[in-house]
Amino acid sequence: MAVAGYFKRAIKNIKENGFISCLTIVTISLLVLMVSTFILFIDNAGRVMDSWKSGIRIMVYIKPDLSDSAIDMLKEKISDFQEVEEVWFIPREQALDLLKKQMGHQAPILDDLKENPLPDAFEIAIGKGPGQHALTYDQIQILASNIRRFSQVEQVEYGQQWLERFSSIFDFFRVIGFAIGSVIVFAATFILANTIRLIVYARQDELQVMRLVGAYDRFIKTPFYLQSIILGGLGAAIGLAVLYAGYNYWFSSAETWFLSVDIGFLSSRACMVIIFSSMFLGWLGCHFSLKKFLKD
Amino acid sequence: MIVDENKNAVIRLFHVHRYYKKKKALVDINLDVTKNEFVFINGPSGAGKSTLLKLLYLEEQATRGHILVEGINLSRIKKKNIPDLRRKFGVIFQDYKLISTKTVYENIALVLEATGKKRREIPKKVRGVLKTVGMEGCEDAYPLTLSGGEQQRVAVARAVSVDPDIILADEPTGNLDNKSAGIILQLLNRFHMRGATVIVATHDLNLIRKKGGRVVNLKEGYINNVFFLEPPRTQWQWLDTLKEP
Numbered sequence: 001m002a003v004a005g006y007f008k009r010a011i012k013n014i015k016e017n018g019f020i021s022c023l024t025i026v027t028i029s030l031l032v033l034m035v036s037t038f039i040l041f042i043d044n045a046g047r048v049m050d051s052w053k054s055g056i057r058i059m060v061y062i063k064p065d066l067s068d069s070a071i072d073m074l075k076e077k078i079s080d081f082q083e084v085e086e087v088w089f090i091p092r093e094q095a096l097d098l099l100k101k102q103m104g105h106q107a108p109i110l111d112d113l114k115e116n117p118l119p120d121a122f123e124i125a126i127g128k129g130p131g132q133h134a135l136t137y138d139q140i141q142i143l144a145s146n147i148r149r150f151s152q153v154e155q156v157e158y159g160q161q162w163l164e165r166f167s168s169i170f171d172f173f174r175v176i177g178f179a180i181g182s183v184i185v186f187a188a189t190f191i192l193a194n195t196i197r198l199i200v201y202a203r204q205d206e207l208q209v210m211r212l213v214g215a216y217d218r219f220i221k222t223p224f225y226l227q228s229i230i231l232g233g234l235g236a237a238i239g240l241a242v243l244y245a246g247y248n249y250w251f252s253s254a255e256t257w258f259l260s261v262d263i264g265f266l267s268s269r270a271c272m273v274i275i276f277s278s279m280f281l282g283w284l285g286c287h288f289s290l291k292k293f294l295k296d
Numbered sequence: 297m298i299v300d301e302n303k304n305a306v307i308r309l310f311h312v313h314r315y316y317k318k319k320k321a322l323v324d325i326n327l328d329v330t331k332n333e334f335v336f337i338n339g340p341s342g343a344g345k346s347t348l349l350k351l352l353y354l355e356e357q358a359t360r361g362h363i364l365v366e367g368i369n370l371s372r373i374k375k376k377n378i379p380d381l382r383r384k385f386g387v388i389f390q391d392y393k394l395i396s397t398k399t400v401y402e403n404i405a406l407v408l409e410a411t412g413k414k415r416r417e418i419p420k421k422v423r424g425v426l427k428t429v430g431m432e433g434c435e436d437a438y439p440l441t442l443s444g445g446e447q448q449r450v451a452v453a454r455a456v457s458v459d460p461d462i463i464l465a466d467e468p469t470g471n472l473d474n475k476s477a478g479i480i481l482q483l484l485n486r487f488h489m490r491g492a493t494v495i496v497a498t499h500d501l502n503l504i505r506k507k508g509g510r511v512v513n514l515k516e517g518y519i520n521n522v523f524f525l526e527p528p529r530t531q532w533q534w535l536d537t538l539k540e541p
Contacts, residue, residue, distance in 0.1 A: 205393065205395055205396075206395045206397075206406070208393070209395065209406070209407070210406065210407075211382075212353065212355060212387060212393075213382060213387070213407045213410055213411060214379040214381070214383035214411055214458075215379060215411065216379050219410055
């Protein structure tokens with residue numbers, strides 16, 4: 001039997017079992033909505049995190065009394081790191097002026113100083129790591145310790161405690177996200193398998209007749225598999241459409257400036273992966289359901 | 297080793313047993329059915345008639361013994377070859393097994409499609425078999441809108457639509473009035489005349505009287521008696537042999 005014939009039968013089966021088909025699509029849509037909302041959250045949380053991390057500056061305080069050539073050489077060495085985007089030299093005088101500006105009306109306190117206590121320093125802007133992702137906390141830490149190894153460097157600061165805490169919170173969320181996501185995917189397969197089992201139950205007379213008159217397994221199974229794949233794909237597409245509508249509603253009107261990054265929707269690639277995964281789960285659910293019914 | 301002595305036999309059972317856990321449904325059944333024979337499997341409820349038919353088209357498997365269908369040993373058949381075996385049979389079920397959500401036409405067309413009939417040949421074939429069983433014009437009716445007799449005629453049409461070599465009918469008149477039962481018997485007889493081997497499982501002695509033929513009488517899973525019943529008018533003297541001792 002031609003593939004077109006199997007497709008026709010699958011579509012006909014969906015129409016004939018309209019209620020259960022709708023129920024399956026709604027169930028899959030809800031599951032996809034839950035999973036993709038989670039993915040959207042994790043994805044955007046990562047983006048916010050990346051944007052915050054790309055704003056991080058490493059301050060390198062250098063030892064006093066270095067010659068200009070030594071300072072230039074050090075700047076060159078620091079610039080050679082792949083992760084370093086830009087390096088600015090901040091002379092101690094400029095640093096003091098900056099401090100005075102920041103202190104505002106309390107600045108006169110600094111006037112009493114006999115000598116400038118601040119060291120010369122480099123301010124480093126961090127670029128992207130391999131794969132154009134913002135550097136991880138570990139990568140920043142390695143970069144800082146590599147810079148610290150230069151003999152001319154006195155101290156390196158990059159908001160270690162703040163970054164460490166933030167990174168660990170984000171990692172925790174990500175682990176929880178994956179755990180919940182895995183549970184949802186497992187539940188989705190289970191629910192899908194059972195919903196498809198309902199379809200198989202509804203048509204078990206037909207299956208039995210086909211089996212007893214000598215239909216080959218592929219004749220019986222293929223339309224079911226196609227039907228499940230179609231329902232899986234449709235359900236996922238509807239779930240994503242609902243998510244997109246919700247995303248448009250919430251994030252086009254709400255102020256998201258405080259996150260300092262645009263909240264983006266899932267990439268088309270991610271959407272395709274979700275749709276294909278749902279189709280695969282449909283196939284899997286069908287496989288488990290039919291296995292029970294088609295034992296000879 | 298099975299020695300094939302009866303070359304005309306299309307079905308051969310050698311010491312066939314079928315147990316459901318400890319319950320003996322069939323015990324040591326030996327039986328040959330020759331080509332184009334009309335055989336009745338008779339006996340009270342629970343005698344093993346339906347089980348015997350189910351073993352032939354492999355809805356169930358024998359616990360012990362060997363069954364040959366057109367030379368194929370069913371105890372050694374590969375799973376992938378079971379559909380081909382089943383295509384040799386046209387099975388008429390006691391409960392009709394018509395799909396209630398499909399029309400009469402779709403019920404028959406599904407079987408034709410399932411057994412590999414070309415799509416363009418299906419409409420003609422369906423109309424043909426419906427005409428044969430006197431159900432032309434009922435293509436669009438749903439089974440539940442038909443009487444029991446009509447449903448069984450559709451079931452017969454479905455069974456014979458695949459031009460089977462062997463027709464198995466399990467209590468084909470079990471739920472029908474005399475007139476409808478007569479029609480079904482006539483139909484079975486017609487396909488028998490066309491060359492099919494027919495095996496009918498029935499407890500209905502009247503049905504057997506009307507047709508005549510070889511009768512295999514089962515009792516509690518054993519073959520109690522095998523005899524030949526003459527066709528109508530000369531058969532009445534045999535009736536006593538069917539009565540319980």
